[in-house]
Every structure is written in C-alpha cells, then in structure tokens.
Amino acid sequence: MGNEGGKEQDVSAAVTTTSATATAPRSSAAASAAAPTVGLGGLGTIEGGGVASGVVVNTASTSPAPVAAHHARAAGTKSKRSGGEATDLADSSARVVQPPTSGMEAILAAVKTGDGVRNNAKLTAALEAVARAAGVVAGSTVSPEHGNLLYALATMFASGPGFSEERRAVLAKMITSNKVVRTDQITDAAAFFKDCPAAGAHFDAAKLEAALGVGVEVSDAEIDKAVAAALQANEAELRERRYHMPTGKIMGAVRKEVKFADAKVVKERVEAAMAALLGPRTAVDDAPEVRVPKKKAPKEAGAGGGEEAAKRKEKTKKDSAGAGAAGAAGGEEASVLADRGAAAALHKVGENYKTEGYVVHAKTMALLAEHVKAVGGKVVTRFPPEPNGILHIGHAKAMNFNFAYAKAHGGKTYLRYDDTNPEAEEERFFTGILDMVTWLGHKPCAVTHSSDYFQRLYELAVELIRRDLAYVDHQTAQEIYEERGGDAKGPRRESPWRARPVAESLAWFEDMRKGKVDEGKAVLRMKMDMVSGNTQLWDLVAYRVKFSTHHRTGDDWCIYPTYDFTHCLVDSFENITHSLCTREFHQARTSYYWLCNALEVYCPVQWEYSRLNLTHTVLSKRKILQLIEEGYVHDWDDPRLHTLSGLRRRGFPPAAINAFCDKVGITTAEVMYSPHMLEGCVREQLNTEAPRTMVVQNPLRVVITNWAEEGGRRVSLARHPLNAALGQRTVDLCSVLYVERDDFSEEGGKGYRRLTPAQPVGLKYANLVLRLAEAVRDGGRVTELRCTCEPATADNKPKAFIHWVSSGSPAAPPATAELRLYNQLFLAENPHDKAKFPGGFLTAYNPDSLCVVRGARIPPELAAAEEGAPFQFERLGYFCADKDHTAAAPVFNLTVSLKEDSGKSKK
Numbered sequence: 001m002g003n004e005g006g007k008e009q010d011v012s013a014a015v016t017t018t019s020a021t022a023t024a025p026r027s028s029a030a031a032s033a034a035a036p037t038v039g040l041g042g043l044g045t046i047e048g049g050g051v052a053s054g055v056v057v058n059t060a061s062t063s064p065a066p067v068a069a070h071h072a073r074a075a076g077t078k079s080k081r082s083g084g085e086a087t088d089l090a091d092s093s094a095r096v097v098q099p100p101t102s103g104m105e106a107i108l109a110a111v112k113t114g115d116g117v118r119n120n121a122k123l124t125a126a127l128e129a130v131a132r133a134a135g136v137v138a139g140s141t142v143s144p145e146h147g148n149l150l151y152a153l154a155t156m157f158a159s160g161p162g163f164s165e166e167r168r169a170v171l172a173k174m175i176t177s178n179k180v181v182r183t184d185q186i187t188d189a190a191a192f193f194k195d196c197p198a199a200g201a202h203f204d205a206a207k208l209e210a211a212l213g214v215g216v217e218v219s220d221a222e223i224d225k226a227v228a229a230a231l232q233a234n235e236a237e238l239r240e241r242r243y244h245m246p247t248g249k250i251m252g253a254v255r256k257e258v259k260f261a262d263a264k265v266v267k268e269r270v271e272a273a274m275a276a277l278l279g280p281r282t283a284v285d286d287a288p289e290v291r292v293p294k295k296k297a298p299k300e301a302g303a304g305g306g307e308e309a310a311k312r313k314e315k316t317k318k319d320s321a322g323a324g325a326a327g328a329a330g331g332e333e334a335s336v337l338a339d340r341g342a343a344a345a346l347h348k349v350g351e352n353y354k355t356e357g358y359v360v361h362a363k364t365m366a367l368l369a370e371h372v373k374a375v376g377g378k379v380v381t382r383f384p385p386e387p388n389g390i391l392h393i394g395h396a397k398a399m400n401f402n403f404a405y406a407k408a409h410g411g412k413t414y415l416r417y418d419d420t421n422p423e424a425e426e427e428r429f430f431t432g433i434l435d436m437v438t439w440l441g442h443k444p445c446a447v448t449h450s451s452d453y454f455q456r457l458y459e460l461a462v463e464l465i466r467r468d469l470a471y472v473d474h475q476t477a478q479e480i481y482e483e484r485g486g487d488a489k490g491p492r493r494e495s496p497w498r499a500r501p502v503a504e505s506l507a508w509f510e511d512m513r514k515g516k517v518d519e520g521k522a523v524l525r526m527k528m529d530m531v532s533g534n535t536q537l538w539d540l541v542a543y544r545v546k547f548s549t550h551h552r553t554g555d556d557w558c559i560y561p562t563y564d565f566t567h568c569l570v571d572s573f574e575n576i577t578h579s580l581c582t583r584e585f586h587q588a589r590t591s592y593y594w595l596c597n598a599l600e601v602y603c604p605v606q607w608e609y610s611r612l613n614l615t616h617t618v619l620s621k622r623k624i625l626q627l628i629e630e631g632y633v634h635d636w637d638d639p640r641l642h643t644l645s646g647l648r649r650r651g652f653p654p655a656a657i658n659a660f661c662d663k664v665g666i667t668t669a670e671v672m673y674s675p676h677m678l679e680g681c682v683r684e685q686l687n688t689e690a691p692r693t694m695v696v697q698n699p700l701r702v703v704i705t706n707w708a709e710e711g712g713r714r715v716s717l718a719r720h721p722l723n724a725a726l727g728q729r730t731v732d733l734c735s736v737l738y739v740e741r742d743d744f745s746e747e748g749g750k751g752y753r754r755l756t757p758a759q760p761v762g763l764k765y766a767n768l769v770l771r772l773a774e775a776v777r778d779g780g781r782v783t784e785l786r787c788t789c790e791p792a793t794a795d796n797k798p799k800a801f802i803h804w805v806s807s808g809s810p811a812a813p814p815a816t817a818e819l820r821l822y823n824q825l826f827l828a829e830n831p832h833d834k835a836k837f838p839g840g841f842l843t844a845y846n847p848d849s850l851c852v853v854r855g856a857r858i859p860p861e862l863a864a865a866e867e868g869a870p871f872q873f874e875r876l877g878y879f880c881a882d883k884d885h886t887a888a889a890p891v892f893n894l895t896v897s898l899k900e901d902s903g904k905s906k907k
Contacts, residue, residue, distance in 0.1 A: 099139045103131025106140040107154075110147020122629065126154040133169035134176045149175045152183045162193030167203070174214075184263055185212045213260030220265075226257035227269045231277060242278050243285040247271065248552075267554065342609060343405060343666040349377050349577050352605045359593050359603070367602045371575055379411030380577045383437070383444070384567070387417050387551070388424035389621040390636040391436045391644045393657070393678070394582075394612040400661040401609070402580055403442045412445035414574055418567065419451050420560050422548040430551070436644045440654045450566050451552050453573055457561050458513070460569060460599055461524060461543055465505045469598050470542060472508035473497045473525045484538050494530050495539065512545050515558045519545045526565070528594060536591040540564045568592040569601070576604045582611040583670065612664060613672045615829040617642050618841060632845055633825070637883075639893050640825045640849050642675070650822065651870055651880030651895035652678075656685035675824065679896045686870055686878045686895065691719035691726050694764070694803040695873040695892075696857040697819060699738035702804075705773060706788045707735035712808055717765050731859055733766055736813065737806035738857040740875075744785060746775065753799040755785075762801035764874075767792050803874050805857040815863050817890035819853040820882065863887045870895065 100106035104127040118124060130150050136142055142150070150172060157168055171189055174180040180189070192211045193203065209215070230253035231238065238245055250270050255261070347355050350372040353364060381402040385391060406413045415437055419425055437444065450457075464470040473495050475483065485492050509524055511517050524543035532538070542565040547558050568591075571579050579592070589606045596603035618624060619642060627633045627641075636643050639650035647657065660681040664673055712734030719726040739755075748756035755761040760771045768789045776784035790796065807814045824846055831837060831844035862871070865881040873879050877898050882891040 102128070102138050103134075103136040103140065104128045106136050106138070106142045107131055107147050107150050110142040110144050111151045123154065127151070129165060130154045130168065130172050133172035145181075146175055149180060149183065149186070153186055156183070156186050157190050162190070167193050170205075170208075174212075179209065179214045180212060182262060188212050216260045218258045218261040220269075222258050223254070223261050223266060223269050224273075226254045226261075227266075227273050229257065230254050230270075231273055235277075238274070238277065243274070243281055247274070250274070264554070342668050343401070346405070346578060346607060347605060349375065349379060349409075352603065355605050355607075357589060357593065358605060359597050361597055361600070363600050364603075367600075371577075371602045374575045375411075375577060378577075379406045379409040380413075380575055381406045381411065381580060382414040382416050382571065382574060382576050383442075384414075384416040384418045384450075384570075385433050386421070386424075387419055387426070387429040387433060388421060389429060390432055390624075392619045393614065393642040393644065393647065394619055395436075396440060396644060396657050397612040397661045397664070398580070398582070399437060399440060399442055400658055401666060403444075405578065405580070411577070413442070414576075415442075415444035415447045416570065416574070417447075417449045417451075418563065419449050419551060420563065420566050422546060422550040422560065425551050427551065432645065436648075439644070439648060440658060448574065449552060450561075450570050451550060453566075453570055454553060454557055454561075456573065457566060457569060458559075460601075461561070461565070462506065462509065463599060464526065464542070464595075465502060465509060465524075467598065468502050469527045470505065470524055471495075471498055471500055471527055472505045472512070472522050473539075474522050484535070492530050492538065495525065498527060498539070509543070512543070512559050513557075515547070517545055519547050521545065524559075526591075526595065526598075528591065532590075534587055534590050536564075536587045537594065540591060564588070564591055565595065568596050568604070568606075569599075571604045572596055572601045575602065579604045579606040581606060581608055583608045583668065584611070608668070609666050610668055610670050612661075613670065614642060614678070615672050615674050616824040616826045616831075617675065618826075618831060623841060626842075630842070632842065639820070639822050648868070649883060650893050651686075651868065651878065652682050653685045653689070653870070656682040659685065672829070680899075683878065683896050683899055686872065688723065690870040690872045690878055691729070692721070692872045692874055693729070693859060693862060694731065694805055695817070695819075695859075695862070695876060695879075696738045696740055696803070696805045697853055697873075697876055698741045699805070699855065699857045700741040700744060700782070701784045702737050702739055702770070703784060703786050704735045704737070704770075704789050705786050712806070713766075714808075715765050729861065731765070731806070732808040733763075733804075733806045734808060734810050736810040737763075737804045738814065739785075739802055739804050743802045744772075744775075744782070746782075754802055760796070760798050762792055762798040763789075764801040764803050766804075769796055769798050805859055807860070814857045814859060815890065816854070817856045817858045817862065817892060819856050819879070819892050819894065821851040821853060821894045823849050823851070825849045858890060862892075863890050865890070872898075 100109050104124060107127055107130070127150075130153050131137070134146075134150055136150070153168065153171055153175065157163065157171065171180060171186065180186065188211055189208065192208055227250075230250045233253065234245070234250060247267065247270055251263075251266055254266050254270060255263070258266070350368050352358050352368060353360050383395075383399050383402045385395060403413045405411075415434070417430060417433070419430075434447070461470065473480070474497060475495060480495070483493055483495060505524075508517070508522060512522055512524070522545065523541045525539045526542050528539050529537040530539060541562050543559050543561055545558060546560050549555055550557060550560075568579075585606070586608045589608070592606050593603055618627070624633075624636065624641060624643070628635060628638075633640055637645035637649045639646050644657075648654075657678070660678045663677065663681065664671075712732055715731045715733060716728055717731070718724065719729045743754045743761065745752055745754070745756055748759060753759075753761075755770060755772060757772050757775075760769045762769050769792050770787045770789050772785060772787055774786040775782045776786065792798070805814045826841070826844045826849075827846045828836065828844040831841040837843045862881075864887055865871070865885065867881050867883050867885060869881045871879050871892075873892075875898070878895040879892040880895055882893045885891040
C-alpha cells in the first residue's frame with residue numbers, strides 16, 4: 001500500500017522468456033554487427049539494428065528467437081537467413097508446442113499463464129485438485145472458457161467457511177457440464193456453501209442450482225428493461241456527475257432485477273445506455289471528479305432545542321479532544337498530528353523547490369504556479385491503498401495524518417485506490433477499505449482510482465519512449481535480477497535491449513497494448529541510471545503484460561502500469577501538494593522525482609515519516625495470509641490481528657484508534673510501540689461510553705435457603721455511574737443465582753475477603769449479605785452453595801461485595817454465553833527476529849492467544865445486544881458482541897481487561 005507496508009520492487013513483472021535469446025549482444029555496436037535484417041511491420045526494414053538490437057535469428061536452427069518470431073508473425077513479415085533466402089517466420093520459427101504434461105498444465109495452457117503460478121505451491125495444489133475433479137488429465141485440451149472457469153474455481157474457492165474438496169469437485173463437474181458458465185456463479189456458490197454447516201459434499205443440489213441460476217436464461221429485453229429502470233432511478237445523479245458516477249451503482253441495481261444475467265452483457269448495456277443519455281465524453285469527464293459536500297442547513301433555535309444542541313456540540317468537542325481526526329464525533333475535529341513534531345517542518349503550498357532533494361528545471365516554476373492556482377493555495381493529500389488486502393493499524397496512522405493535515409490547512413484529501421494489479425484485486429477489498437475509512441470518521445473529497453487515468457498514463461509512457469527514456473525489454477525476471485548484481489551483489493550491467501531504437505520500442509509497446517505479445521514476454525522499462533548507487537534508478541519496470549480482467553476497466557487493457565510508474569504521475573494529475581508516505585519509500589523519492597521531471601509535468605513533494613510498528617504482532621499481508629491459511633487465526637478480521645477489521649470486531653472504538661495515532665505522533669525515527677499503549681486508549685474511551693452489566697464467567701450455583709419473597713425482587717441501577725444519559729437498567733434476583741467460582745474458597749487464607757465457611761460476603765447492588773450453610777459436592781467438586789441471606793447493615797457489613805447473575809424465577813435460569821478471551825498473538829516482542837526464531841515467525845506464536853469460555857451466565861438484556869455493542873462486564877473487563885452473536889447463542893469478545901492491580905481480583 002502506498003503509505004504503510006513496503007511494496008516489493010516490481011522485478012517480478014519482468015518477463016519469463018526462455019534462453020533462446022542467449023547470445024544477445026551487450027552493446028548497440030555489437031548488435032549492429034551481429035543482427036540480421038528483419039522486417040518490422042509498418043516501420044519498413046531496418047538494416048543492421050535488428051528487431052530488438054540483440055535478438056539473433058539462429059541460422060543453424062529451425063527455431064529462431066521466440067520474441068523475434070512472435071513479433072514477425074504479428075507483423076506478417078519475412079526474415080532473411082544468412083544465405084539470403086527469404087523465409088516466412090510464421091513457418092520457419094514456429095515453436096514446437098508440447099502436449100500438457102498434467103491436468104494442471106492443460107488448464108494453464110487454456111488460460112495462457114503458468115510460470116508465476118508454478119511457483120505458488122498452494123495454487124498449484126488447488127489447480128491439480130480441480131483438474132482431477134474435472135477429469136482433465138495430461139494431454140487434455142481445455143477450452144479457454146472452461147480453463148478460465150476452472151482457474152477461477154481454484155483461486156476463488158479454496159478456503160473459508162463451507163469449503164471442502166468434495167464441494168469444489170462438484171463445482172468443477174458443473175463447469176465441464178456447462179452448468180456453471182460465469183465466474184460470478186462461483187462467487188455465488190461460495191456464498192451458498194458458507195450457509196451450509198455440514199462438512200463434505202452434503203447439501204441440496206437442487207437448491208445449489210437454483211442459487212446459481214442453472215438453466216435460467218435472461219433475455220436482452222429483460223436486461224434493457226432493468227437498465228432503463230436503474231438509469232431512471234439515478235438520472236439526477238447521472239446528469240450531475242456524468243461519467244464520474246461509478247457504473248457499479250447502476251450495475252448493482254440492474255443485477256438485483258436480473259440476477260442471473262451475464263455481467264459482461266450487463267456492463268455493455270449499461271455503458272451504452274449511459275452514452276445514449278449523456279452523449280460523448282468531454283474533457284471534464286476525463287478529469288478527476290471533485291465533489292463539494294452539501295452543507296446542512298442550520299437548525300433554528302426553536303427547532304429541536306437550539307440551546308441543547310449547542311451544549312451537545314460543545315460537549316462533543318471536549319470529548320473528542322485528542323481523539324484524532326475521526327473521534328467519536330465522526331471526524332469533525334482535526335487531529336493534533338497535523339502540525340506536531342516532524343510534520344511542523346512540511347513545506348508551504350507551492351514552495352516545493354525549498355525541500356530537500358527537489359529537482360528544479362527550466363519549467364519548474366511555471367508548473368508550480370499552475371499547480372498553486374489549481375489548488376487555490378490549499379493543501380491536497382491522498383490516502384492511496386492497494387485493493388489487494390485488508391487495512392491494518394498502520395493504515396489508521398496514515399489516514400489520520402493525511403486527512404488531518406489537509407483539514408488543518410483548509411485543504412482536502414482523496415481516497416485513491418491504487419488498482420494497477422488486477423490479479424490481486426477483489427471487490428471485498430475495495431468495499432472493505434472504504435468501510436474502514438468511513439468507520440474511522442474520515443471524509444474524502446472524492447474517491448478515485450489509478451485506473452481512472454490508464455489512458456493518460458499510457459500516453460505518457462509512449463511520450464517517455466519518444467524521449468528515448470524508456471525501452472521494451474525481453475529479459476526474464478532472473479536475468480534482470482542478475483543484471484542488477486544478483487545474490488553476489490556484483491557489478492551491474494545494462495540490459496542488452498537498452499540501446500534499441502526508439503521506433504522499435506514504440507512498435508513493441510504498441511503490440512503489447514494490442515495483446516500481440518504473450519504475458520511475460522516483454523516489459524517496458526524506464527531508462528534511468530544503472531551506475532547510480534540508488535537501486536530505485538536501476539531502470540525500473542513501467543509496464544507489463546497481464547491478460548487479466550480488471551475490476552473496473554474489464555478487458556479494455558492487457559498492459560498495466562507498475563506502482564513506480566503510476567504513483568507519482570497520478571499524484572501529479574490530482575495536484576497533490578504533500579505526498580506523505582512511510583520511510584521505506586525514502587529511496588523511491590529519487591525515482592518519483594526522476595519520472596515527473598523526465599516528462600516535464602508538475603512534481604509533488606514526497607515526504608516520508610516512520611511507519612507504525614507494534615510488538616507481539618505482524619502487519620505484513622503475506623504473513624497474515626499465512627496465519628489464515630495455516631489455521632493460526634480464522635480470517636482477516638480475527639480479533640487477535642491488528643487489522644482494522646479485526647480491531648473493530650474486537651470492540652476497539654474508532655475514536656480510541658485515532659487517539660492512539662495522535663499519541664504516537666509523526667516522527668522520522670523508527671520506534672516500536674507496545675499494544676498496551678493502544679489498549680490504554682481503548683480502555684480510556686470505553687470507560688466513558690460502555691454501559692455496565694454483570695456477567696459470571698465461571699459460574700457456581702447458589703441457592704438461598706431462607707428466601708421469603710415470592711418471585712424474587714428487581715433491582716434498579718444506573719447503566720453507567722458517571723453518565724446518566726445512558727439511563728437505568730434493572731436486574732432480577734431470585735432464590736437461585738450464580739457467582740464466580742473464584743469468589744468462594746473453603747480455606748480462605750490471609751487477605752481473602754470473599755465467601756468462606758466462616759466469612760460472609762455481600763451481593764453487589766442487592767444490599768444483601770450471604771452466609772454459607774452448606775457446600776454441595778459431586779465427586780469431590782463443589783457444584784452448589786446453599787446459603788442464607790440477610791439485609792446488609794452497619795453491624796454486619798461484609799469485607800467485600802461480589803457480582804452475580806440471577807433471573808426472575810428459579811424455574812427460568814439466566815442464559816448462557818460464550819466468551820472469547822484474547823491475548824497477544826505472539827509470545828515475543830519481535831517474532832521476525834531470525835536469530836531468536838530461526839524456524840520462522842510462527843514458532844513465536846502464542847497457543848494461548850485465544851481462550852474460549854462456554855457456559856458463562858448473562859442477564860437477559862445481553863442476549864439482544866447488537867453486533868459490536870460495547871459493555872463493561874464488572875470485575876471482568878470490557879467486552880463487545882461478536883458478529884457470531886445471536887439471541888439464541890450469545891457470543892462476546894474480550895476487548896481489553898480492566899485497569900486493576902494484578903492482585904486485586906484475588907482477594
């Protein structure tokens with residue numbers, strides 16, 4: 001992601017050609033001397049330089065270099081052999097296609113991918129399983145339609161609730177029998193199985209087919225009718241926002257009406273209908289959308305209690321002070337991060353040239369003047385996550401800083417999805433990111449995507465080639481790695497393709513764009529500085545071929561820009577004044593500036609701050625995914641993780657998370673923080689807002705033998721001792737109640753102040769004193785206490801009062817619940833320490849990080865709690881209702897413990 005968590009160098013985007021180009025010359029002079037004459041499509045014949053200044057057509061073999069052959073076939077040209085005879089490359093250079101050696105290889109051949117997949121053990125195992133289920137064996141020919149669906153099945157339905165190999169096998173057979181014909185049916189199947197509790201292949205086949213729409217045909221007329229209705233319902237917004245309005249909103253409305261229609265057909269119909277309604281796109285449509293939030297009309301003094309409203313507003317400000325940009329009031333107060341610490345040294349808008357390392361050229365000042373005018377002298381920041389994972393606590397700091405800094409200076413912040421890798425992006429990540437941004441109280445001025453600018457980025461890539469500052473390269477990822485020094489960190493050397501003519505790179509790049517170049521056979525690299533000591537100037541990859549459907553642009557593109565090419569340019573397009581990112585991007589500042597200046601566009605200032613590091617946890621997406629896949633945690637929202645979805649599920653209030661971000665501040669020094677610091681902020685927040693209640697975690701049954709009141713009694717008390725606004729609660733007490741097993745001891749002991757055979761104890765809030773009459777046993781274990789009770793007075797005041805749970809009648813005992821108690825996920829502060837944990841970070845895993853307590857006794861009102869509702873379970877801790885919680889099966893998560901002396905609960 002752009003702010004937290006380093007992005008790996010995109011060498012993996014390089015190519016995977018074979019060594020058929022082995023004798024590629026190392027200089028343009030050598031290339032001119034060695035290369036034959038090859039036709040180049042519409043560019044005519046180039047003498048000496050060759051198609052690629054280094055592809056040698058082997059005159060002793062019938063198999064010339066694959067890249068040259070592919071390009072020549074695409075252009076329909078002929079190649080001259082050394083003997084002077086012209087030979088059709090489509091015949092003489094055709095590669096020998098071997099039959100697939102396994103079922104998995106047959107699927108990979110159908111989807112035209114392979115090398116990257118073969119390095120993924122988990123995916124290859126899933127593909128082999130899918131192939132076996134589908135009856136695909138070595139030598140099989142799989143259609144592209146079936147291949148894409150089987151590949152999608154292996155990647156989209158591989159784990160999670162409801163998954164089993166048997167069920168995946170059923171779907172594989174449904175694909176080959178043409179019952180499943182679209183990828184969205186696989187998504188629907190995963191959702192269907194999630195609701196089937198039984199393991200294995202047990203489910204209702206007829207219901208599955210109905211859920212997937214097997215055999216259902218949707219006519220064009222039905223689709224057009226649904227599209228017309230959706231456009232009519234959204235016409236006002238459409239006319240206001242025009243092509244900036246996401247088509248997903250319209251498509252979602254259409255799919256509700258025609259659920260089983262082909263998504264591609266629906267998209268085409270929606271786009272055609274929008275074009276008919278709005279007319280051709282204009283320059284305004286292609287520029288980033290800036291939406292001005294609508295201001296709410298102020299209430300009159302007499303309407304709704306103006307005086308009271310003013311008091312509440314003032315109280316909200318006080319309560320949210322120090323709680324960050326998105327405190328309990330929903331982000332109305334600016335975070336104290338804005339101008340504190342290192343952030344105080346940030347440059348003023350338009351004074352980019354005063355910052356360290358900023359490059360000034362002949363056009364710089366004119367570009368800055370245009371920029372200042374465009375932003376009106378106001379700060380513009382962005383939060384640019386990649387939609388390929390779930391946000392974590394580090395992203396909360398990044399959000400807090402970006403939104404707060406802009407707000408403090410009267411500016412604005414974009415939420416921008418860096419969606420340049422279609423293979424890793426999923427709808428749940430897009431929605432999950434926006435959900436978390438909103439949950440933390442931040443309000444972006446607009447939601448944009450890097451894909452909004454694909455056409456503009458492509459045009460600038462072409463311009464970079466024309467300036468002889470980029471070239472198409474055909475090396476493998478390993479070759480590029482070795483070129484940069486390899487494992488031995490040896491001398492660097494330039495790519496054999498670096499000196500190729502501009503016209504050749506333009507032609508190859510155009511072929512890449514048109515889908516004429518196979519995935520992994522060519523990349524576009526920036527011609528930077530291979531002798532620099534900064535690795536970020538070693539000819540970074542700018543574009544790669546990916547035959548993957550994009551979440552937003554569909555199949556419009558088969559080449560996608562890398563982060564290194566995209567990020568700085570989109571910052572420039574959106575007139576970002578302060579490109580704030582974490583320290584691991586410090587070296588990338590040089591390449592950021594290089595690209596903007598090479599293309600002579602406005603160059604923002606990149607400024608780096610320290611990332612948020614916590615002990616006893618991991619924030620790496622790769623490591624979290626490993627924890628999930630190997631069963632150490634349940635999913636991305638496991639409350640033991642420090643993902644934002646995990647923290648929300650555990651019950652951490654957004655105001656507390658923002659307060660923590662304020663507390664750690666903005667520095668350039670790397671610091672490790674204890675999770676206890678975050679938990680302290682949570683405890684402080686919940687102490688003011690969580691209603692109190694009594695829950696018995698480890699219940700021991702108590703029967704009052706001298707109870708004289710029929711039907712028991714009802715006790716009324718405040719939900720919060722210091723917050724009357726939360727109202728009152730009532731608790732029932734009858735002759736049968738439950739207390740904590742630890743609140744009874746047969747031996748007692750020095751300092752023990754609760755119930756013993758010789759010592760009475762008070763019932764909190766009930767004004768009663770219990771005295772033990774008899775301890776009932778079963779096999780030596782105490783299972784019930786028989787006690788007498790009497791009103792508490794000054795004469796019999798007990799040494800301690802304990803909490804309890806009862807009901808209105810002995811015949812209807814209080815409900816039971818499951819309590820999930822969480823501890824630190826890892827036993828060590830730094831589970832990444834290879835010296836202490838040579839076996840890997842998992843060897844530091846805490847097996848007691850989750851303790852599940854079943855059978856806790858709760859008052860009736862807790863059964864009806866809503867998901868996420870916070871409570872203080874008196875003497876136990878702060879808890880919240882989990883998403884698994886139901887009235888019939890209540891489940892509560894321990895958010896944080898109470899702030900007590902370690903020995904207090906033992907007395």
